[in-house]
Amino acid sequence: MELVTAYLDDGLDASDRARFEVHIGACEHCSAYLEQMRVTLRVVGHIDPDELEPEVERELLAAFREWKAGGR
Amino acid sequence: MPPRSPVDDQELVERARSGDEEAFALLVTRYSPMLLRLARMYVPTDALAEDVVQETWVAVVRGLERFEGRSSFKTWLFRILVNRAKTRGVREHRSIPFASVGGGADEDGDEGPTVDPARFTSEGAWTSAPADWHDDPEAALDSAEALRIAREAIAELPERQKIVITLRDLEGLSSDEVRNVLDLTETNQRVLLHRARAKVREALEDWIAS
Numbered sequence: 001m002e003l004v005t006a007y008l009d010d011g012l013d014a015s016d017r018a019r020f021e022v023h024i025g026a027c028e029h030c031s032a033y034l035e036q037m038r039v040t041l042r043v044v045g046h047i048d049p050d051e052l053e054p055e056v057e058r059e060l061l062a063a064f065r066e067w068k069a070g071g072r
Numbered sequence: 073m074p075p076r077s078p079v080d081d082q083e084l085v086e087r088a089r090s091g092d093e094e095a096f097a098l099l100v101t102r103y104s105p106m107l108l109r110l111a112r113m114y115v116p117t118d119a120l121a122e123d124v125v126q127e128t129w130v131a132v133v134r135g136l137e138r139f140e141g142r143s144s145f146k147t148w149l150f151r152i153l154v155n156r157a158k159t160r161g162v163r164e165h166r167s168i169p170f171a172s173v174g175g176g177a178d179e180d181g182d183e184g185p186t187v188d189p190a191r192f193t194s195e196g197a198w199t200s201a202p203a204d205w206h207d208d209p210e211a212a213l214d215s216a217e218a219l220r221i222a223r224e225a226i227a228e229l230p231e232r233q234k235i236v237i238t239l240r241d242l243e244g245l246s247s248d249e250v251r252n253v254l255d256l257t258e259t260n261q262r263v264l265l266h267r268a269r270a271k272v273r274e275a276l277e278d279w280i281a282s
Contacts (some may be wrong), residue, residue, distance in 0.1 A: 002186060005266035007249055011258070019116045021216070029198040032205075033187070039205050039213055040273040043222045044241040047265055060100055060129045061093060067133045 004037050081145040089136045100129060106243045107153050113235050114157035115163055122161050128153045143252060146245070150253040186270030199226070203280065218276065225275035229268050236261060237268035 007020050026032045050056050079098065087095035104125055111121035111128075131152050193199055205213065206239055212218065226234055239245045239253065251261050 002266060005262055005269060008236070009262065009265075011247070011262060021119045029201045032202040033150055036202055036205050036273050036277065037143050037269060040222070040269055040276055041241055043276065044226070044237065044269075044272060045244075047219055047223055047226075047242055056126055057097075057100060059124060061097055063130050064088075064093055064133055068093070 004034055007034075008037065008041075082141065085136070085139065085141075094172050096133070099145075100134075103149060104129075107149070109238060109242070110150065110153055110235065113238065114154075115232060120160060120164065121157075124153065124157045127155040127156050131156070131185045144249065147249050147252050149266075150239070150245070150249075154253055186267055188274075202277070205280070212280065213276070218270040220281070221275055221279045222272050225272045226268070229271060233264050233268035233271075237272070240265055241269070 003012065003016070003020055012020060024034055063067065081099070081102075084095045084102075085101050097238070106124045107128060108121050111124040112118065115121050115124060128149070132149060135152070139145070143151075191198055191200055226237060228252060229237065235254065236250060236256075239250045240247070245253070247258070247261055247265075250256065251258060254261070
């Protein structure tokens with residue numbers, strides 16, 4: 001099962017990949033595990049990031065303006 | 073989050089370099105949420121994370137002229153953030169020894185298999201099969217509750233696993249980008265990612281089963 005992440009990352013060479021796929025194709029439990037990993041990735045990918053406070057963003061833009069005005 | 077703007081980073085960076093404030097603002101908006109989330113893993117409070125993100129952008133402004141585009145802007149930006157966050161994390165007595173990582177085994181006290189060995193017979197066959205999640209309503213896994221479970225599982229991961237899964241699966245960095253940002257070997261990156269994903273999977277499995 002430790003190969004799943006390498007497999008999903010295209011990190012296996014051709015022969016390991018072929019062996020992995022043969023096994024997964026033949027073993028319903030392992031293929032269920034692989035599918036669960038895919039679903040897990042999808043769930044994780046839907047977690048929303050936090051936003052920057054608007055005032056922090058304003059300060060940053062002010063810093064940018066200063067830099068621009070500073071003659072660089 | 074709105075769909076990614078079609079203007080690519082490189083173009084925005086060049087415009088910002090020539091003094092275009094709007095381009096800089098777009099970069100800040102595009103990346104600050106990711107930076108905040110990443111910074112928060114190195115420092116103990118939201119306020120400190122905001123400080124680190126702010127420092128990072130100031131460093132970006134100062135460094136824009138030197139940025140030559142040998143790495144992607146994103147990689148460059150995240151490296152700056154990680155360096156600053158680490159410095160700040162050390163100051164706050166909460167350092168993460170990424171640089172000291174040697175082999176694949178890690179100091180998380182966690183080198184066992186990622187699926188509970190009790191799930192296998194001595195011949196390596198599964199004793200209790202992973203459920204077919206397709207039998208569950210897709211909606212369950214798309215629910216806010218599933219997101220909460222995943223979020224909590226990630227929050228409880230050892231720090232380095234948390235950082236790797238966040239960069240890869242939440243922020244969508246490639247394995248090469250993550251290796252460059254964190255100075256990890258390919259194997260290390262993959263081991264940390266696998267352990268992290270396996271634990272989130274397990275948390276979701278437990279939740280579905282209950």
